[in-house]
Amino acid sequence: MSRMTTATTADALAQVASDPATIERHFPAAARVAGREGGDGDAAREALLLAVPGQAAYVVDVVRRLYEHGDPAERRAVLLALPALDAPERSNAIGDAALPIVRDALRTNDTRLVAAALGPYAATYLDDDAWRQAVLKVIFMGIPVEQVAGLAARSDAELARMVRDFADERQAAGRVVPADALTFLALVDTPDPSPIRAD
Amino acid sequence: MRIFDPHIHMTSRTTDDYVRMHAAGVRAVVEPSFWLGQPRTSVGSFTDYFDSILGWEPFRASQYGIAHFATIGLNPKEANDARCREVLDVLPRYLVKDRVVAVGELGYDSMTPEEDDVFAAQLALAAEHELPALVHTPHRDKLTGTRRTLDVVRESTLDPGAVIVDHLNEMTVGVVAESGCWMGFSVYPDTKMDEHRMVEILRRYGLDRMIVNSAADWGNSDPLKTVRVAEAMLAAGYTDDDVDRVLWRNPVEFYSQSGRLDLPDTEPDGTQTHDDELVGAGATFQGNSVLRGAGD
Structure with a gap:
């Protein structure tokens, strides 16, 4: 039986850049991997999202799937990363395409998600x-x-x-x-x- | 007194229970995924349920000062329904999550070939994800079911020390004690085990690898049965430290094998200095450690 050997944050980033599908495996574990390295979980998750290559539509698909499959900490990290994913200097800036997940978070009764949904991205597009x-x-x-x-x-x-x-x-x-x-x-x-x- | 309830189905309980549990010393719980009474007919019902015990339920628990973790798995009863077998395909994406501290609850219900397959497959998933396993024993034909459970554990790559065999009684504790697995006891108002029989079992088998839970759910059950066991132990002459070992340190040691049991610092008297950690690292508001209530 082969065990899952948890990658380092640097390994995970390199893997996601060359094979973006691996983010499904790295994103949920990213906070505890970063924690062991003395890093910040939200920052590590944002870096993974920013490392996803491809057109905006593809990036939005990844973002939406990670949100849908995420626990509250993962969902919160996705919401917090939206402004960076939409930065004007990025050729694949996501625009307003991630609004459905902002609306989803605003429907919850989880204070952490509601707060995270109301960042600069919502201020721009909602x-x-x-x-x-x-x-x-x-x-x-x-x-x-x-x-x-x-x-x-x-x-x-x-x-x-x-x-x-x-x-x-x-x-x-x-x-x-x-x-x-x-x-x-x-x-x-x-x-x-x-x-x-x-x- | 600090209590860790290693097996309780909080989705079936009210917020009043959380209040009473916290007042009695409960500071952490593990909620195993299980059968809901009403059979499910599709994978979507399972994923919504898994999301709930990893999402809404820990949030609800945190508002009452209780840290909440979960175990994820396909229970044996529904393993017999072909419509639910696809759950096995979605398990890997849940087994990597931060608040998943074991695979479970697994085991046998009617000891069918389907249950054999699903049980063995999930023990392999536990080994692959470096997680321990929570295994229950059947309500009917219990001793045979317990022996067969231990055979399947032996055939797996999982170390017996990474397995709790739960819902034990006087008839089944002996074989599990010999196996090296942890011994779980569900203390109920009238079935399975009661607090006085529990103390007798502790007397006979010692405190090593002993796990006591309330397994409270939607049936006739009591989320304070862990506390009742602690009281019965003290009345029988056990020390505060013995109680702390069985009701806190043992379950913490077992679930810590996951590497994911991120508990707030909790003194043996139940006091906590870092309440803001209750909802997990990074989960509180940035720049504001006070998690306010969810209104009314």
Whole structure:
């Protein structure tokens, strides 16, 4: 019986660059391999994704499959790597093609995934309705709202109204209004009801 | 007191159980994949279930201060259904995951040729992935089933020290003690094993390779039976250190063979200094070690 000998991070990167299908085997083990080497699991997983050669459509296929087959730590690592996979200097930048996995993560009730989904990639590509619902969900779930990328730039009067209604609902019930709801309102609320885009 | 429950089906339990377990000293659990009562008819039902015990369930457990790991495998009952055999093909992609600490639960139900094949194939997968195996013994014809289980383990490349043979009783513990495998006992309200018989078995066979679990599921079971065994041991004159060995250090030693049992530091009295590690390295918010609740 041949045993699986776990590759080093450097071996894994070289193998993925020459045979991208091997990422299916290396990606799940990457965090504990990196941990043994004193490295960071999320960084190791991002490096593996960036090492996948080929056209954008192929890279997106790999990204989606790793997300679908991933446990929460793997899924989180995929979400965190999306901005790097979409960097403008990459000839195979993925564009908005990975939005389905962002939407999937936003449907979960796992605070780690919801937080990871709301990085710069979502700030760039997510439509207004979905983005507003996501920020409201972050406040509702107790995820620190300052972790949402592009918060000041993308917030508008409609989102401010939604958060104000949420705060009113809590107050009417005699329940605590999450501090982040007030933080958010202080950030975006202005006497002028017109859109408050900071850009 | 700190308790490691090495076999409990938390997907079948409520959040109230997590609260009570934590209050009683339970700090870590292993959830073996198993039969759900209602037979499954496709691989998709299995993968959603595996994803759940590697995803949602550890997240839920972490909110109550309990570290959660899993064992993955095709159970013997469903090994007899041709529609479920394809599960064997998806197992390799699960057996490389961080929170998978063994293959299981495996073993026999009705001792059919199909069960023989699936059991042996999964012991080979365990060896290939450098994982230990959790093997249950059948409810019916138990002694014969236990002997046959040990034969299959002997024919595999897995070391007996990498195998728990579970659900043992007075009739079956002897042959497993001789085999070198770890001895698992599921302490139930009225079947399998109770806490007082458990203490008698510890007296007779010693504390080496002894594993005690609640195996709590959707049946008549009690997630605090591990604690009841600890209390019965103390009442019978065992020391706090003996209790810690059976209810914490033994299961930690067994599952550590996976190289993946990433436990938070836990003192023998159950206190933990690094609560932020409960959801696993890298899983907390960046720059914020406090995992807040999931709202209401």
